[in-house]
Amino acid sequence: MSEMIIDSTRQEVIRLLHEQRGMLEQLLSTPNLLKSQQDNQQRSLNREDIGQWLEILNGEIYKAERLEVTFAVVGTMKAGKSTTINAIVGTEVLPNRNQPMTTLPTVIRHRLGQKEPILTFPNPRPFNEIIEKLRDDLEAKRQAGQLAEAAFSATDDGKELIESILDGSLTQVRDTYHGYEEIYQFLKCINDIWRLCSSDCINIDMDMYLDEYDEIHEFPAIEVEFFHLRDQTDPNQGRFTLIDTPGPNEAGQTYLKHIMQEQLEKASAVLAVLDYTQLSAEADAEVREALDEIASLTDNRLFILVNKFDQKDRHGMDVDVLRSYVVKNLFEGRLERDRVHPVSSKYGYLANRALSELAFSGALPDYKANPWVEDFGRIALGACWESEIEDPEEVQYRAAKLWRNSLFDKPLTEVIKKGSENAALISLRSAVAKMDEFDRRVVEGLQLKQKAINIDIKVLEEHIKSLEEDIRLIKVARDDARSIIDESILLLQMEINDLFAGCDSIVKKEVQAIFSGGQSRNWVKQRLQGFIDHTPTTAKPLAVNFDPDGSNDFQTEAEAKQFLNRLIEAVHKHIEPVLNEMQVKTQQTVDDMSIDIWAGVNRRLQKILSAAEQRLNDSFSVSLEFPKPKVRPVAIDFAELRQGVVKEDTVSKTATRQERKWYTLWCRKHDVAYQYEEQIYRIYTREIAGQLQALLEDDHRRVRTALDSYVQNEFSKAIHTYFMEMANYLERFKGDLIDSKHDQELEGDRLAKLQTAMEELHRLTFRHRNDVRAAENELPNGGEQSPHLHCIKTA
Incomplete structure (x- = not known):
């Protein structure tokens, strides 16, 4: 699809999104038109639904204006989800901790030329209200001598958070953070707040506060350049975004699970990270059920990264057998084999970060102040790493080799780069589908009310x-x-x-x-x-x-x-x-x-x-x-069939060799038999x-x-x-x-105004729907029906 067509269609879609938002706002402001659902009576159009549609449209406008494509990343506990994201980005944007770190989905967005990461948090107010409530609750418990009863307060993280709230050093979270350290402290803070609120001694209902975060533009967002996308200069390719979502083991709370499901359904593709060393545990009923749910939510958009493949020994499953095992035992055959990619996120992260540093500054930073450099050196350069770590050519060669050994290149090329290149089409198709559905519902609802209002x-x-x-x-x-x-x-x-x-x-x-x-x-x-x-x-x-x-x-x-x-x-x-x-x-x-x-x-x-x-x-x-x-x-x-069929064995064989032996005056040659062991490879x-x-x-x-x-x-x-x-x-x-x-019980003048408003809104929405379908036809495969269950439609 040419750049000119994409750009013109994008401008038209953005215009239509703003136009529909205006029509929905007009619906809300029209007197006597929409009722609330507080009476539990179902109706075609209600104020709550229109409010939710406006939220969705704001998200679609955000994505269409930025041409954003999203890849949701989900992983089982300790599978290396954060390291995998860091490997894709090429730097450490997410911290590695033993505790779950995903209270809210975190957006990591590729921004060309942005070397130092910046985190923005558009709506910190709910968390600041939680901090204020925590201060009151903790102070009351301290005065009652009950503070030590909190299990979380016995941990180092818990003590640090409680002390910072009580002594006033933590009064609020900001809306912007710069650099790795500030981002780490912010993510650690909001996750520790969630852990404290979830503890028995506090028990604050986080769902009530987290309910305000349901669209991608409301999540914490980190912007940084992705090293392997640095050559992407075409603005119509769109903005590539990863979303770090709560995993099956993390989404214990109701709202976290709701967030995870919603983001998996909306994502352009989903990357599920599994642990190669714990595949038998991944096959447990609870995790398998969670993975099956992910597969059902994502249709054909799911890709599997089996992390820690670098820990495979000679007895471990090779690539072919691994793919078969994952498809068969974890997904009951619902996944294609070529969607399973064994990788080493640790190798990928260290190699990608080293290559990024070399490209940016020409050398690696001092390993004494940057522990990751020592990790890279020991793996990529070996025992004598200290003598070679300052040689840029050697480091470049070894980093490229480590990157190849990470096996990340194939999934990165097939899944991530391909998704980034199609970002524009994915964003525009999503926006058009939403608008068409909202227009249909409004047209049907208004038609129904217009006819019914004139019936005896x-x-x-x-x-x-x-x-x-x-x-x-x-x-x-x-x-x-x-x-x-x-x-x-x-x-x-x-x-x-x-x-x-x-x-x-x-x-x-x-x-x-x-x-x-x-x-x-x-x-x-x-x-x-x-x-x-x-x-x-x-x-x-x-x-x-x-x-x-x-x-x-x-x-x-x-x-x-x-x-x-x-x-x-x-x-x-x-x-x-x-x-x-x-x-x-x-x-x-x-x-x-x-x-x-x-x-x-x-x-x-x-x-x-x-x-x-x-x-x-x-x-x-x-x-x-x-x-x-x-x-x-x-x-x-x-x-x-190839696993374990070839067996090593040894067989005894008899051979002869010639030996010389003296008989009085003569030396003669004789054939002498002897036994020896020979290694063979046997197939039964x-x-x-x-x-x-x-x-x-x-x-x-x-x-x-x-x-x-x-x-x-x-x-x-x-x-x-x-x-x-x-x-x-x-x-x-x-x-x-x-x-x-x-x-019909309204006064004559108010009833007439309502009828006039409905006629005008119906005319505008009907025309808007035709414009949406015209824009849809400009997109490749625009007329195809999605494979999901369709709602009832009225003629």
Whole structure:
């Protein structure tokens, strides 16, 4: 997309955002138009919703004017989330502490040329009110001799915070902080305040104060140059932003969890940081459930960084097996393998910071005053680091090498730089989608009120009673739908089990045919020969003496792995058509079930809706799109076959050598036999066959589990949402009719002014909606529907 088109579309979107904000403010200021939700009556438009929409528009204006793209970063406890962010930035913008450090999401924004970080906190007032309340509570406890009872006060951080509040050295937090030390002290302060307020002895409700922080422009924001984005000079590429969000282990409080979910839903992409050394702990039910929730919130925007890969030893999982493990055990197959990136955030941070310092000042700072330099030196330069740390060329070479060893370059290039380049489109699409939704709601609400205000009051009262009965019938139909789902689940399970049984039988026969019988030698030789024919001339030809029942021995580990890789690829190609057919049939079975269930549900609802439509004499249609399951491919993860199959062993061999021996006057040569031990690398064929069948059965179990989970959770949730939307739609309709009944009681002049205002607002909003859709068509893929659940729409 050309710079000129992006810039012109951006200007139009910004104009439309400001225009819509003005229309919503006009809605709020129009007398007698909007009611509050304090009476718990649903209605199409209310003052609270409009207020929230204005907040959202302010956030969209902020992002569109700055063309901001956001990457939310979430990590499990001690996975190295802060170090990962520092590695991406190229400097230490976030402190590393053992305690959770994310009370509020912290924004870290790339700003070209900004060498020293600056933190701005647009709204410090809530925290300053908390400090004032803490001072009163702590002073009362001190006078009562209860201050020592606070568990947090026993920690060094707790003592320091309490003393600073009581002695008056901490009276408020500022709105601006400069440099690493000031930023560190600010982040430490607000997190320690949260920990103190959450303690038993204080117990201040932080949610009440944190409720004022729900948009990205209200969070603490650090601006600094990201070293690897320093060459980005095109202003239309947009501003790249990381958001440090509370992790699954940190978001214990209600509001923190709400913040995390909201930011994950809004983010352009999500980076989840896991700990390579604690993957078994990550697989625990609680963490796995949290990761599954993250995956469901982020759709296809999730990327995984498995940190601390530098701690892998020779027995640890390699890249292929690691990706398989994460996808299978932590995300139940809901993630693509290429979204998983093993990295070393520590290496990445130290290398990137060293490269940044060299580029900026030509040398590293004094290691005595900067401990990170010593950390870098010991890792990158080795035991004699002190003698080489002042050599810029050597440091440059070693820093670049350490950066490569961190494995950060690939995810940085694929995820972060790509996202930064698409920042403009992402920001503009988000703004257009929000405006279109708000315009739709306003147009529908105003149309409804305009029509209802002219209907006779007795007719309105009859409609209201009828709607109450319709709502009751919808709830009855919802209960009936539950039995339909239960019956369909049983049928689906039976059909899937039959499909899997047939597939298992076919594949097992194929595997047995491959790994047993006299013809298996010919089968394997025939397929391996195809690989051997294409072996590079510099490589040693691979022997194909294949033993289907026993072991296959090789002189080197490389030869054994070469043979294993070729054998696995040959087997994979042989059974792949069976697995593909299984995938197609499984997907078709689920699709057919979905269609049948929706048809049954719609038949029950159609009578209710048709009756309501006829009575109201107001044509409205229901347009809902529900998510279909994407059945994970029925496939064997062949990478697992490579783990532990090649075994080291030794064999005793007999050889002869010639020795000379004197017989009186003559010296003769004799062949003498001797024994020696030879190291070999052995592959047991039967073991591969057994693992292959076990993997197939394991994979089928996971597919069954995923399908059961889909039907029980996602599909049932969609059915429930369907009925809830129908009931809520009629509830809002009923509320609008009740409001219109009261509107008709207004004095003639006030009623006429209300009608005139509604007509004008309807005209402006309808025109604005057409302009929004025209701007949407200027964006690539602008007309595509998002894959989420759509709300009820009126014609």
